[in-house]
Amino acid sequence: MTPVSEIEIIDALKQKTSTNHYKKIIQGIGDDGAVTCIDSNYHLVTTTDAIAEGIHYPKGIEAQAIGHRCLAINLSDMAAMGAKPLWASLVFSRPSINQLWLDQFITGFSQLANEYNVSLIGGDTISGPELFSVTLQGSVPKNKFIQRSTAKIGDLVYVTGFLGNASQGLKNIQQGNKNSSSIQLIQDFLYPNPRLEESKVISRFASSMIDISDGFYSDLQKIIKASNVGAEIKVSNLPIAELLSNNIEREEAINAALLGGDDYELCFTIPRELKKDFHKEYESTNKVFVTCVGEIKEKNLKLLDDNGTDFKLSGGAFEHF
Incomplete structure (x- = not known):
C-alpha cells in the first residue's frame, strides 16, 4: 500500500473528528498549537510534540540534550503562536533508566523550564523504546494569537x-x-x-x-x-x-x-x-x-x-x- 504523508494524516483526522463539540475551541488541528477560550480576556494555547531515538536524534546523545530538546521544541511552538508558556506534562518511554541518566535529563529539562517559568504538572513513564512527549499549555490575550493561515499578498x-x-x-x-x-x-x-x-x-x-x-x-x-x-x-x-x-x-x-x-x-x-x-x-x-x-x-x-x-x-x- 502507498504510504501517506504527515499532511495527509492530519487532513484525514480533521475530516473525521470534530472541533464543534465545544464552542470554546477557537483553533483546532492544523497550526502550531490549539487555541481554546479560558475566560473573557485570555485564550489557552496547547501544543504537543514528541521526539524518538533514531528518528529525531541519534542513539547515544547526552541525556541533558534530550531533556532540553523535548521541552524546547514545544516552547518553539508557543513562540510561533505568540503565546506565553505556563505549564507542561511529560511522558517518556525508555528501556531502562539509571540515576546518572535521570539526573542529566532532569537538568536539561528543568534549566529550560526555569528560564521560561514553566511548571511541570504531571505525566507518565513507560518501559519501552526511547521516546519523549511533552504537552505544553500557555496563554495569549484574547484573539491575539498568530496563525499560519493569515498571510496576505504583498506581506x-x-x-x-x-x-x-x-x-x-x-x-x-x-x-x-x-x-x-x-x-x-x-x-x-x-x-x-x-x-x-x-x-x-x-x-x-x-x-x-x-x-x-x-x-x-x-x-x-x-x-x-x-x-x-x-x-x-x-x-x-x-x-x-x-x-x-x-x-x-x-x-x-x-x-x-x-x-x-x-x-x-x-x-x-x-x-x-x-x-x-x-x-x-x-x-x-x-x-x-x-x-x-x-x-x-x-x-x-x-x-x-x-x-x-x-x-x-x-x-x-x-x-x-
Whole structure:
C-alpha cells in the first residue's frame, strides 16, 4: 500500500473528528498549537510534540540534550503562536533508566523550564523504546494569537537567526566530525533556542507565523497552503552563518538552509507598511537578528537566484512518513 504523508494524516483526522463539540475551541488541528477560550480576556494555547531515538536524534546523545530538546521544541511552538508558556506534562518511554541518566535529563529539562517559568504538572513513564512527549499549555490575550493561515499578498517573509546549522550539526554527529568548526553546529542541533523573547515583538506585527522544525522550505509551504497564497524567496537573502559556509560547500549550505530541519527559528510575515515600525521596535529590544528573505505572492512557491531566475532545489523537503 502507498504510504501517506504527515499532511495527509492530519487532513484525514480533521475530516473525521470534530472541533464543534465545544464552542470554546477557537483553533483546532492544523497550526502550531490549539487555541481554546479560558475566560473573557485570555485564550489557552496547547501544543504537543514528541521526539524518538533514531528518528529525531541519534542513539547515544547526552541525556541533558534530550531533556532540553523535548521541552524546547514545544516552547518553539508557543513562540510561533505568540503565546506565553505556563505549564507542561511529560511522558517518556525508555528501556531502562539509571540515576546518572535521570539526573542529566532532569537538568536539561528543568534549566529550560526555569528560564521560561514553566511548571511541570504531571505525566507518565513507560518501559519501552526511547521516546519523549511533552504537552505544553500557555496563554495569549484574547484573539491575539498568530496563525499560519493569515498571510496576505504583498506581506514580507522573514526569518529569525541562521538557517541550516542544526541539520549540519546532526550530520556531524552521524559522521563523527568533532573538530573545532563542527562543535558549535553540533550544539545548535542538541540545544535549540526557542525564540520566545523575539516572539513578544514579532507577534505584535506579524500577519502569520510558524516555527521552523521541518526546514524553512517545508514550513513556509505550510503557511502558503493554509493562507491560500504563494511566495517568492531570494536564495541569496537566506541567513547562512559563516560557520556553516566554512564547513561545507556553498550549494550544500543553501540546501541545508532551505531543507534542513531542527533550526527552531521563526518564519513569519509582516505587512509591508509595518516594516519600518517593526524593525525599529524589534532591533531596540532583541539581539537575535531577523532577515527579510522574500515576499508573499498570489500563488506558487518560487525560489529565485541572484539573476531573478528559478533556483533549482537539490533534494526534497522533510517528510515525517
